[in-house]
Amino acid sequence: MLCLFDLDGTLIDSEEGIVACVRHAFEQLGVPAPAELRHWIGPPLRHSFAPLLDHDSVRIEEAVEHYHQRFHAIGWREHTVYPGIEAMIGRLREAGHELAVVTSKPHRHAAPIIDALPFGSAFSRLYGPDPSSPHSEKASMIAAALADFGAEAESTVMIGDRHFDIDGAVANRVRGFGVLWGFGSREELEQAGAHALATDPEHLGELLLA
The missing domain is CATH 1.10.150.240 (Putative phosphatase; domain 2)
Incomplete structure (x- = not known):
């Protein structure tokens, strides 16, 4: 996956x-x-x-x-890693899943953050907009990821905390998993059409590995 x-x-x-x-x-x-x-x-x-x-x-x-x-x-x-994220990422990698980051943050800003993460090497690709772009459309970046990995929509998931993530997933007919520890709300994610909601990273891991 x-x-x-x-x-x-x-x-x-x-x-x-x-x-x-x-x-x-x-x-x-x-x-x-x-x-x-x-x-x-x-x-x-x-x-x-x-x-x-x-x-x-x-x-x-x-x-x-x-x-x-x-x-x-x-x-x-100026950031911290959410507790439980590193362990969850490790479990997904051990299970053989392919991982990538799709972010609204410009690529040049996201890259050093990911490189500095203790689990940053787990992500094989990073998708982020150019700083000069007026858009940071998640849908187009998810589409690019599907093409790059040669992945089918039904075997792909998008995980995020805001409706932008779920909107992008829905536009590409992939499952969108909402996380409740971020900056969005349960209502926002449900209204956007989230396939499932995770209460914490361990719960997310269970959902993805089910």
């Missing part, structure tokens, strides 16, 4: 780094940052910045660049 994993909110808790970089971007633009930024984790940056910057494309691009500058320097290190 091909297991495609989201990164933020699924493998790692990246709230600290993402929130700090968003605040930095607003500071550089002289714009007050929203008090609540947790919901910024998951959606494409441009999508989140747009309504707060009057949909001004120039300002949006400036904000994204400020975000990326800080993330590239320090933000990529």
Whole structure:
């Protein structure tokens, strides 16, 4: 089976780094940052910045660049691995499953994070958008993974914490597994059409190995 994993909110808790970089971007633009930024984790940056910057494309691009500058320097290190993830990944590898990461985080930011993970070598491929792309469509990245691995939809799963992950899975007719320890909610994942929900990494492993 091909297991495609989201990164933020699924493998790692990246709230600290993402929130700090968003605040930095607003500071550089002289714009007050929203008090609540947790919901910024998951959606494409441009999508989140747009309504707060009057949909001004120039300002949006400036904000994204400020975000990326800080993330590239320090933000990529500001995360923790969720307890139980490493053991679960090990079980999947031992069972012979192929693993890859499909993330909305730009490839150049996700790559050093995965390389630094103690289990990073378990993932044979990484799919992430180019930083200049206005989109980070999970559906197209999942489609690319299916083609690269020569995998059938029925033998592939997408695992993530937000509806974007499940939406991408549904678009490709693969099973979407929602995780409840990330930044989404049970309601969000159920409404998106999740095949199953996992309460913790051990539970996820049981579902995938069943």
